[in-house]
Every structure is written in C-alpha cells, then in structure tokens.
Amino acid sequence: MSQNSTDQFFKNPVLGHPAGLFVLFFTEMWERFSFYGMRALLILFLTASVFGEMPGWGWTRENASALFGSYVGLVYLSTMLGGYFADKIIGFRWAVVVGAVLMTLGHASMAIETEFSIYLGLVLLVFGNGFFKPNMTSIISEMYKDRPEKKDGAYTLFYMGVNAGAFFGILLCGYLGEKVGWTYGFGLAGIFMFFGMLQFWLSQNIFGDIGLKPTAESKAKSEIGDTDKRNPFTTIDLVLIGISSVLGLLWILNDPASKISNGEIDIFGFLGENGNNIAIVSALVIFIGLLISRLLRYSQITREKMIAVTFFAFLTIFFWAIFEQSPNSLTIFASDYTNRVLEGNWSTFFLIINSLITVVPLAIITWVLYLLFKQTFKNYAVANIILSTSFVIIWAIAIWMLLKDFYSAGYLALSDSTLEFLKIEKVTSPITEVPATWFSTLNSLFIISLAPLFSKWWESKYNPNANMKYGIGMGLLALGMACVAIGATGIEPGAKTASVSMIWLILVYLFHTMGELCISPVGLSYVSKLVPARMIAFMFGVWYLAVAIGMKGAGKFGENIDKIANEHGLSYFFWMLTIVSIVMAIFAVIMTPVIKKLMHGVK
Missing domain, CATH: 1.20.1250.20 (MFS general substrate transporter like domains)
Incomplete structure (x- = not known):
C-alpha cells in the first residue's frame, strides 16, 4: 500500500476518522488555548493602573487598541509568509513545529512582563501564528484527499477542538490573569502551547508522507491537471507589490508606535501630520490598481x-x-x-452554570482523548503521556478555580490549612464577581x-x-x-x-x-x-x-x-x-x- 493512500489512515479509526485527525485536534486545541487566552488579557493588562494589587501599564484605551489592532492584523498577514515557506521550502510539519516553538517562546516572554519582553513576545507570536495557522488545515486536506465525503465531518470535529481551546484559554488564562496575576495568565498560555508542540512532534509519523519537506517530484505532481492559463507577475507587478507591502507593513507598525511614543517615533513624520494616512491610502490605491490590472488579464x-x-x-x-x-x-x-457582582440566587445560578460549562466540555474532550489513547498508545506512548499530563493540569486548574469561586461566594467552608495548600486567600465578605474575560x-x-x-x-x-x-x-x-x-x-x-x-x-x-x-x-x-x-x-x-x-x-x-x-x-x-x-x-x-x-x- 502506498504511503500516500488515504486508506492507510482509516485502518484504525477513532469515531470514524483517522487517529491523526485527533492529534491535530489536540495540537490545534492547545494553540487556540494559548492564542485566545493571551488575547483576552492583552487590553486589560495594557490599560490596568500601574498601582494596586494587579498593576498593568496604565495605557490609554486609544494606545492599547492601536497596539492590539496592529498585533491581530499582523497575525493574519503573517499566514501568507508561513504558507509560502511550508509550500515551497520546509513542508507543513516543520512549519507547524516552528510556529509552535515561536509561540511558546512568545508566551514565555510575555510572562516576564517587562517592556522589552512584552514587545518581543508579541513579535514571536505574530510569526509563530503565521507558520502554524495555515498549515494545520493543509494536513487535514491531504489526509482526506481520497475521501472527500468524510471531509465535512473531519472539519466539524477539528473546529470543535478550535473552539474548545478558545473557550478554556479565555476561561482559565483570563481567570488567572485577572484574579491571581498577569504573569500566570500569560505563562499558562505558553505552557499548553509547549505541550501541544511536543505531542505533535512525537506523533508526526502518524501522518505518513503528508507534510514532509517538498521535493521537485512532489511539486511536479501538484501541478498535474492544472490547465488554467498562466499569467505570471511582470516586473512592474512585483515592484508594485513590493511598494504596497512595504508601505502597509511600515504603517501597521508605525500607527501604534507613533501614538505610544507621543510622536517621538514616526516613520512617516516627514509627510506631515497626516503622514500615516497618506502612507496607508497610497498602499491601498497601489494594491487596488494592481488587483484591477491582474483581473483584466x-x-x-x-x-x-x-x-x-x-x-x-x-x-x-x-x-x-x-x-x-x-x-x-x-x-x-x-x-x-x-x-x-452577583448575590443570592443569581450567585448560585452563575456558579452552577459556570461549573457545568467547565466540567461537561472538559469531560467530553477527555473521553475523546481516551479513545485516541486506545488506538495510538502502543506506537506513540510518550506523546500520549505528555498529552495526558496536560489534561491532568487543566483538570487541576479548573477544579481549583471552581473551588475558589464557591469558597469566595460563601458556599464552601475550607480550613486554613486547606486554603494554604490551595493557595486561596481567606475572605471575610463572601462575594461572586464574574471576571470581565468570562x-x-x-x-x-x-x-x-x-x-x-x-x-x-x-x-x-x-x-x-x-x-x-x-x-x-x-x-x-x-x-x-x-x-x-x-x-x-x-x-x-x-x-x-x-x-x-x-x-x-x-x-x-x-x-x-x-x-x-x-x-x-x-x-x-x-x-x-x-x-x-x-x-x-x-x-x-x-x-x-x-x-x-x-x-x-x-x-x-x-x-x-x-x-x-x-x-x-x-x-x-x-x-x-x-x-x-x-x-x-x-x-x-x-x-x-x-x-x-x-x-x-x-x-
């Protein structure tokens, strides 16, 4: 049987799908956990007062939003770079690993909370997302290329992992960041990105030849059957792309930098007060002109x-x-x-609902993990042990969070020794306060x-x-x-x-x-x-x-x-x-x- 045959992936299915799909499921889950967990805290951290128990940077909302907008914008722009490197040079697998490593380092850097480390962390996260994001779905597409009728179900399961990761990332990183300390929220995001990277790397043989470094032969095969008319980019096209891209990138970096530095850093300052606007409008006009030119051909x-x-x-x-x-x-x-702030019956209602939406999805995903173990533990024991360790940690944090909430609301009595062991502060006035990130x-x-x-x-x-x-x-x-x-x-x-x-x-x-x-x-x-x-x-x-x-x-x-x-x-x-x-x-x-x-x- 050819290594590229789809049939090899369906020999020992999990819930009717290849076990490799669930390796991707959990890798993507931890990546989304880290991405959304950090993103939920970023604006709150930047705008939090520099004084008090939870000091932030004390930025204005304008400056925080400017940085946030540039960060998420660059995350999506970087996917073009990551996709190009994966397709042409390093393959999907290495792109995923490189992306995961960069994001792990990015979250670790943000957990330090210095000015340099926060900016460095954001840069690493931008490039990490660019390498990671477009290539996970590419592996799924290859895995199901001979089973198109199964692809819709595969993507449905995969996006369950995406949303489960986002849910738990915001819930737990947001809770730790707001209630315990920003470092804990940023750091937790990095820990689970690291777990996701390890289990992917150790399980990669489950994908056969999919996602390996491209060769001349594989590139030639990908073009078989492609009969569309070629319209190569001309020298003028490439020059216009370069000018538009440089202007756009400089603007997206300069926009927050000029605001945060009160004009001390302003790449387009020589163009006057409206320099930023002139730059981005010029970039868009050039790009639209290029797009029209390409369409007319x-x-x-x-x-x-x-x-x-x-x-x-x-x-x-x-x-x-x-x-x-x-x-x-x-x-x-x-x-x-x-x-x-909730009291009485509303407090009880929230605590019960929050417990259910935390425990039930986590139990379902743990069951999926068990099914994956049954099929893959023999061949991928170390990867499975790492994955199970991550779930032990997530269960521990979730239970700790729920215990802390029930205790803080006065519904649970805990001894001083238990409070000390669980690192929960003693309260004298029971209260239920819903985190803003919730x-x-x-x-x-x-x-x-x-x-x-x-x-x-x-x-x-x-x-x-x-x-x-x-x-x-x-x-x-x-x-x-x-x-x-x-x-x-x-x-x-x-x-x-x-x-x-x-x-x-x-x-x-x-x-x-x-x-x-x-x-x-x-x-x-x-x-x-x-x-x-x-x-x-x-x-x-x-x-x-x-x-x-x-x-x-x-x-x-x-x-x-x-x-x-x-x-x-x-x-x-x-x-x-x-x-x-x-x-x-x-x-x-x-x-x-x-x-x-x-x-x-x-x-």
Whole structure:
C-alpha cells in the first residue's frame, strides 16, 4: 500500500476518522488555548493602573487598541509568509513545529512582563501564528484527499477542538490573569502551547508522507491537471507589490508606535501630520490598481468570478472590524461598565452554570482523548503521556478555580490549612464577581451549541445564497451591537464606570456568534470554488489581507471609544457600529442579483 493512500489512515479509526485527525485536534486545541487566552488579557493588562494589587501599564484605551489592532492584523498577514515557506521550502510539519516553538517562546516572554519582553513576545507570536495557522488545515486536506465525503465531518470535529481551546484559554488564562496575576495568565498560555508542540512532534509519523519537506517530484505532481492559463507577475507587478507591502507593513507598525511614543517615533513624520494616512491610502490605491490590472488579464468568466470573491472580501473587512470588538471595546465595557457582582440566587445560578460549562466540555474532550489513547498508545506512548499530563493540569486548574469561586461566594467552608495548600486567600465578605474575560468564552460556547443547527439549515432547502448569508450575518452583528448600545443608554458622557446588567453582554455574544456562523463558512469556501488554480494563492492573499484590514479596523474603532464616549456617551459609540453593520447588511442583500450573475452558477 502506498504511503500516500488515504486508506492507510482509516485502518484504525477513532469515531470514524483517522487517529491523526485527533492529534491535530489536540495540537490545534492547545494553540487556540494559548492564542485566545493571551488575547483576552492583552487590553486589560495594557490599560490596568500601574498601582494596586494587579498593576498593568496604565495605557490609554486609544494606545492599547492601536497596539492590539496592529498585533491581530499582523497575525493574519503573517499566514501568507508561513504558507509560502511550508509550500515551497520546509513542508507543513516543520512549519507547524516552528510556529509552535515561536509561540511558546512568545508566551514565555510575555510572562516576564517587562517592556522589552512584552514587545518581543508579541513579535514571536505574530510569526509563530503565521507558520502554524495555515498549515494545520493543509494536513487535514491531504489526509482526506481520497475521501472527500468524510471531509465535512473531519472539519466539524477539528473546529470543535478550535473552539474548545478558545473557550478554556479565555476561561482559565483570563481567570488567572485577572484574579491571581498577569504573569500566570500569560505563562499558562505558553505552557499548553509547549505541550501541544511536543505531542505533535512525537506523533508526526502518524501522518505518513503528508507534510514532509517538498521535493521537485512532489511539486511536479501538484501541478498535474492544472490547465488554467498562466499569467505570471511582470516586473512592474512585483515592484508594485513590493511598494504596497512595504508601505502597509511600515504603517501597521508605525500607527501604534507613533501614538505610544507621543510622536517621538514616526516613520512617516516627514509627510506631515497626516503622514500615516497618506502612507496607508497610497498602499491601498497601489494594491487596488494592481488587483484591477491582474483581473483584466483573465477571460471574462474568470474575471467576473474573481470580482465576486473580491466583493465578499470587502464585506469581510467590516464584519471582522466590528466582530473583533470582543477582546477590545466589549472587554472594556465588561470590565468598567458592567455590574459583575452577583448575590443570592443569581450567585448560585452563575456558579452552577459556570461549573457545568467547565466540567461537561472538559469531560467530553477527555473521553475523546481516551479513545485516541486506545488506538495510538502502543506506537506513540510518550506523546500520549505528555498529552495526558496536560489534561491532568487543566483538570487541576479548573477544579481549583471552581473551588475558589464557591469558597469566595460563601458556599464552601475550607480550613486554613486547606486554603494554604490551595493557595486561596481567606475572605471575610463572601462575594461572586464574574471576571470581565468570562463573557468572551460565550462565543466559543455558543458556536459549539449552535453550529449543528446552522449546519442543518445550510443542508436544507431553505439554505440561503452567499449574499443572503452575509446579509443575515451583518444583520445579526447589528442586532448584537444594538443590545449593548441600549444597555449603555444611561451612561453619562465622560463616565469612567457604570453598573449595566450583564444580560446585554450575553445577548451581544449570542447574536454575534450566530452572525459568525452565517459568514465564517462562506468566505474561504468561495475562494476555492470561484478562483482558478493558478490564481488561488494570490486570491487567498487578498482574502487574508481583507481579514487583516478588518482586524486592524477593529483596533481603529476601539481607539475612538474614549473620544466618542466623552463627547456623546458610550451608547453613541455602539450605535455607530450598529449603523455600519446595518448598511453593510443592506448592501450585501441589494447586490444579490449582480453577484449571482458574476458567479456563473457556482453555489
């Protein structure tokens, strides 16, 4: 049997899928744990006062949002670099390992909490994500290349791991960061990234020949059957790409640097007060010109399909710019303007619900781990022992967190010796305070709960077309922002604190998650369906550029929260985001007949 035959992976399946899928499942789970765990804390750490029990950097929200926007934007831009190195030079496996090592070092660096170490950590995380993120799904795609009918189920299971990692990362890293110390939250993220890297490396033979360093023979095979017309990049194209890329990268770095340094660092200062704006507008104009030039070189049908992809990429910018307020302005709203102290029956209700949503998913994933052990322990004992160790630690932290919460609320009596052993401070006034980062876990929880319902919808006769999905998604985004805008109505302009009901934030995450489920599955699938093979790398680059712009846009929106709140009130800020979402929803629906024609029957 050929090492490249799909059949070899299905000989000893786990839940009907290759055991290798679950190696990827747990690797991705720990990577998402680390990424979302750190991301949930970043804005809170940067804006926390330099005084008190939990000192931060005392930054303004504008500066914190500027850095946050550049960080997440660069994370998505770096995927193009990581994808290129994996495809052409080092292969998927080495790319995943390199990415995991860089992220481990990045989290470790952030845990030190010095100015240099935080910046170094963010740089390492950017490049680490770039190498890691695009190559996990590439391995899955190769593993199922002869079993396309099983691929949908494989990605469903894989994204369960993605969302489980995000959920536990925000829950536990966020809890430790807010309640114990920033170092513990940042450090925990790095520990589990390290575990994920080790178990992947030690289990890699389970993938056969998939993801090895590319050879001349493998590159030649990948081009078999590719009959699309070649349109190589001209010298002028490459020069324009270089100029646009350099301007864009310098801007995304200079934007936060110029704000944080009060203008002492400003690469585009020679262009005057609007130097940053001139640079990024120039970069976008050059890129749009290049994109139009490239599109005009293709036949009419191919060109029109690629215009349709560009249209969806444009809408995607606005979706992520508003959706990614979760770790930014929405976390600030949760921290400073939401009543997170619960008493009586509401305290009891929260503690029970929080215990269930912590223990039940963890138990289910532990059961999946057990099934994987049964199939792979004989051949991959060390990897399995490392993986099991990580779960022992995660169970210990989860149980410690729940015990601490029940004790702090007065529902559990613990002796002084037990408190000392568990490192829990003695309390005299029982209270239940919900961490500000806890609300961000709702996104992953709602995705896991609602994804099967949306999947059934997409498979039914009522499955809407792509434009309607975008329209519905942007409409749900607007509905979520409207909820928090209504909740913030009573907050006076300039107010630094308030006690808004938590229900508004819960509704925000419910509606935003439903919006994500409408839009997330659409984008990349249409890139692969509409774009010819010769152009797919370029158009994936366009797509990830759109996502990166959206992420930076989220930071730009967040930068203005204080200015708008001080002048018009916090509600006004969220109503602005609501209106932008509604306009984009209407635009998506109105363009349905035009885009349908451009897609030439692709569904």
